[in-house]
Amino acid sequence: MPKTIYLFLKKDKVFKKWKEQLLSELKDKYLLKFFYSSKSLLESFLFRPPNMVLFYYEKDPLAFEQIISLKKNFNLTGIPVILVVNELDFKFLINKAEVVDDFVIIHEDLKKVILRIEYAFKRIERISDTNPLTGLPGNTSISKCLEKILKEKQKVAIGYVDLDNFKVYNDVYGFLKGDELIKNLARILATTLNEKVGQGYFLGHIGGDDFVFVVPIEKGEEVAKEIIKKFEATLPIFLKEEDLKRGYFITKDRQGHLGQIPLPSVSIALVSIYPNKFKHLGEISQRAAEVKALVKKMPGSNYFIDRRK
Structure with a gap:
């Protein structure tokens, strides 16, 4: 219309x-x-x-x-x-x-x-x-970027990034601190992409603690490693000393029982895009969900690359 x-x-x-x-x-x-x-x-x-x-x-x-x-x-x-x-x-x-x-x-x-x-x-x-919290492009720009990749048959790596145990962090520290953690991740992503790729990358904010980046396929793993390195280096700034020393949160689960929950970490699902590998955005999303499920089973901050052609 x-x-x-x-x-x-x-x-x-x-x-x-x-x-x-x-x-x-x-x-x-x-x-x-x-x-x-x-x-x-x-x-x-x-x-x-x-x-x-x-x-x-x-x-x-x-x-x-x-x-x-x-x-x-x-x-x-x-x-x-x-x-x-x-x-x-x-x-x-x-x-x-x-x-x-x-x-x-x-x-x-x-x-x-x-x-x-x-x-x-x-x-x-x-x-x-534009995402109001991070100032990064949102879902419309992300979809346009991915559609262009498919149309032009580009060879790239798409990285889906999110925080593990973020909801618990929000519950324990409050929404304002949670927003600061998200903004920190956005800064890490932007800085890393600028350092490792320079030009020719895309960074978007899907919403909440979910982000996506697009880089040349040969840069995907290097970028993922650097993001994790920077995130782990800055995480202590956002934690209380007792939580940091303990290495986990002590908080109630949905049943009201006290339990140990791991500290926030970052998961990166990398999907390799080759010409004619995917026909539409739905296929990319489905593959990303599969890779995300795998990497989130791994303890701590991690990345996993889908190398299937």
């Missing part, structure tokens, strides 16, 4: 030209819906939310405030709003910066308007795909 753009404009010669050119340039890429009634716009915005709104402010300032209110109150904050104004009023636009994603001036070249639309979509895509 193409993305939908609502345009709230005025019926005059200027905006007639806008409509003609925007339809000509964008009709094959986006679904453009033009509104001249505030009531129709507000109803459609609430009950059939678009992917973007271009709003001519001078036509109905009150309706603009209502759009902003609907965004805030009905969980529609992800819809970018581009304000159309008559002139560059610096003070006015600064005041609207908190609620508007971009602006265009009515007499600007329409090519610039089209660029603002494209840039706003790309900006929202980046923001929504």
